[in-house]
Amino acid sequence: MFADWLRRLTAPRFQTRYLQQTDIPALLALEHAKWEPNQAATESMxxxxxxxxxxxCIGSFCLQSGKALASTFMRPVNPAIFTAPTRWDVTANLPAACELHSDTRALFGISLSSTNAAAADDLxxxxxxxxxKAGWRDVYLGSPMPGFRRARECKPDLxxxxxxxxxxxxxxxxxxxPQLRYYFRKGxxxxxxxxxNYFPxxxxxxxxxxxHGVIPLSRPKRFWQGTPLPLIESLSSMLFRFIR
Structure with missing residues (x-):
């Protein structure tokens, strides 16, 4: 009986995998639970x-209900665009990504949505x-700074x-x-x-x-590309320590 209880306690509560078109309804529910109407992604997006x-495109789903608990979307990017004024909708524009050279090793995190911290960590x-394995090295993302308005209320000229x-x-x-601190701890x-005027x-x-963050241990690109994914996955616990 104790063994059964322990097994249930330690069993995974969610599944993390690549997203599919059939996940759209669950993803839309997550978007509207996390974001305001003018911030949430549409079905077509x-x-x-x-x-x-x-x-x-990766998501974590509750194994019992099928509910989407966390999702993230990325695209290749030219890092030079971040040195000039830009907005999220411009940076997240997928057609622009198609114009990039195929040898880019940089990604832009379009969004990270989560209602469950453990599921977000599993992403x-x-x-x-x-x-x-894919040879990516750099990840860029645009973070809000949600404490700024309150700080300005105390110091208007901040x-x-x-x-x-x-x-x-x-x-x-x-x-x-707090949001910058969260990403700081993630590397x-x-x-x-x-x-x-980056995002409403x-x-x-x-x-x-x-x-900007660097994928841990990504510098020996050819080594990882020649290593079977199951072997790399076996190192995932060690790799995750580098970004916590």
Whole structure:
């Protein structure tokens, strides 16, 4: 009886895998649970992302209900675009990705949606071994800075750059903003640029921060491309420690 209880306690509660077109209804429910109507992806946007880059669209689903608990969408990107003013809708534009050279090793995280922290963590566990196998190296993303509006209420003339670079007291090197701190702990520690009118997000006053992270252990590209995926997957627990 104890063994059965322990087995149920430790059994996976969700499945993480590449997304399919049949997942659209569950993904739409997740989008509307997580985002405001003007922020959530539409059905056509989700279908386009999955069709364009099926191995860069990942989701975690509840094994019992089939409910989508977390999802992430990525696309190849030219990092040079982040040195100039840009917006999320421009950066996430899939047709622009088709114009890139095929040898790019950089990705842009279009979105990360989650209602379950453990399921979101499993997206990273699933993705990193496959990213090594595929030869990806750099990941860029645009993060909101949801504490900025409250900080401006206390200090109306607070510059965005000063807030973004503010550190949390008692935590060495960690950003003050909670969302930037979350990504910092996931390995996105380089601030590339601060973008005004980046994404409609009232707590961030519509600002966004472009962050950069490097896939752990990605430098020996040819080594990983010649290594069977099951062997790389067996190292996933070790790899995940590098990004926590």
């Amino acid at each position: 989700l279908r386009q992302r999955i069709a364009a880059y099926p191995t860069l 990273y566990r699933f993705f990193y071994p496959r990213a090594l 510059p965005a750059w000063e807030y973004v670079h503010s550190k949390k007291r008692g935590r060495s090197g960690e950003p003050l903003d 996105f520690r380089q601030i590339v640029s601060i973008q005004e 997000h009232e707590p961030s006053l519509d600002f966004g921060v472009i962050l």
